[in-house]
Amino acid sequence: MTNVMRARRQWGRDHMVSTASTPATLAALAILDEGGNAFDAAIGISAVLTVNQPMACGPAGDAAIVCHSADSASPVSLTALGRAPMATTPEALRDSGHATVPSTGPLSISTPALTDAWFALHERYGRLGMERILAPAVELAESGTTITGQDARWAQVSLEVLRQPHFKDLFGAYASPSAPGSVLRQPGLARLLRLVIEHNGRPERFRAILGEAVESACTSEGALIRAQDCLADHAVFEPAATTSIGDWTIATTPAPTQGPVLLQNLALYARLASDTPLDSAAGIHMLAEIANQTYGYRLETLGDPEAPPATDALAPAVLERLAANVNDAKTSPPTCLGKYSQGDTTHFAVLDSDGNGVSWVQSLGLGFGSGVGVPEFDMLLCNRLGRSATLDDGDPNRLSPGRRPVNTILPWAVTELEGLRWLGGTPGGDGQTQWNAQVVLGLLLEQLNPLQALARPRWTYYPGADKAEAAMGLQLRVDANMSDAVIEELRGFGYDVVPKPSVGGVMRILERADGHHFGLDDGRHEGLTAGR
Secondary structure: OOOOOOOEEEEEOOOEEEEOOHHHHHHHHHHHHOOOOHHHHHHHHHHHHHHHOOOOOOOOOEEEEEEEOOOOOOOEEEEEOOOOOOOOOHHHHHHOOOOOOOOOOHHHOOOOOHHHHHHHHHHHHOOOOHHHHHHHHHHHHHHOEEOOHHHHHHHHOOHHHOOOHHHHHHHHHHHOOOOOOOEEOOHHHHHHHHHHHHOOOOHHHHHHHHHHHHHHHHHHHOOOOOHHHHOOOOEEEEEOEEEEEOOEEEEEOOOOEOHHHHHHHHHHHHHHOOOOOOOOHHHHHHHHHHHHHHHHHHHHHOOOOOOOOOOOOOOHHHHHHHHHOOOOOOOOOOOOOOOOOOOEEEEEEEEOOOOOEEEEEEEEEOOOOOOOEEHHHOEEOOOHHHHHOEOOOOOOOEOOOOOOOOEOOOOEEEEEOOEEEEEEEOOOOOHHHHHHHHHHHHHHHOOOOHHHHHHOOOEEEEOOOOOOOOOOOOEEEEEOOOOHHHHHHHHHHOOOEEEEOOOOOOOEEEEEEOOEEEEEEOOOOOOEEEEO
């Protein structure tokens, strides 16, 4: 069979960038060429992506970031994750006739967070002015960004979520067969970006303006979010969550992202099956069994660590219990009742000549988020609350005012004794923990190079832990180029194996080595990986 994807790889002496958007990559390289660092470039990329991938991310969405500063040996986590509005309580939803948090619409809204990541990152690490960093995004929002074929396909399946006439008109062009090649202008988003520039250094004033606009636009739609909900700073710097395999340290973002679940997958496979080839049926089965158990951990335990009791996902007793339930001979009963969804997310990574690196994932939750937003700013609000929160007593993600729901997004970095080696990540909801594990384990346990790791057929275990997934039975979806012999062996373990043209989101990896940088994406989605 032919390969499902065609990897795109680049080398660079000074800088390396990989994003889901050609304009975003080119904007980042220009920022780096003008003396900006990886953090400046990352903010610029993030802003451009809100312009040309509005179905996947926006200024009101979430961000999970691993920052590697050349001045520090330890990567740092920066998260900006939306919270439940104070009036969005279980009682309010039940009184409205809801048995759970709606997946989209005005009651699915979490508070705007992404711009807080821009302010915080710039304050700590920024070198260029915010006006220069956001200039490409402002220009694209005003003059227009070209709609690509992938943009059109992704947006068309989500247009029905849009509630307000403004957004139906603004993004309705995506539904046309002639959409690819046309231009999308978002003057309201340009105004919002200018407010970010104007209020850099005093973000509390920006949040107040944003909050007033959110309350004014959304209460008439039935939303319970108020201006006061938007005043909190969502940006949190903290030590990255880590685990080690040999001399390698893998870093990601802590809970309430699913970063700890990725680390569980890595640690358990290294413990239980380190000598088993990852592309063999036995290796795939073991990692799928591990994913099943760690998904169960997420549903039972993982929540906002600000709401006690906080737990250590990598505690020896936790890993011991999960390992004991892994069956190397056959499939175990699924720990989840079908709650997976691919979602709408985008990942990018940047390396600069000074040794700084950033791996960043941002998301609106599902396509076009909640479908409700602020027309004045062409800004849709995130539906992460509807995607993750429940009304169930005892659930670690029970809806609670001010609480951050569990978030599927996670980036990663791998360091060795000499410092940063790889940055990586992928979009794709719950699948991120599986696909990242497949690649990282290939790099570390089998010492594959990035091209080899990405060239292997990928697979996804179902059901996952994401609330947004419809109920489905035990299934393994695999790339169509997986060998027939491996597929038959997997069926022997008890899987319903379903070959697909391509499984999962695009994986991006940047490598820092002596004298050069290496960048690679696996070609599953549009975008550009480029270096200087």
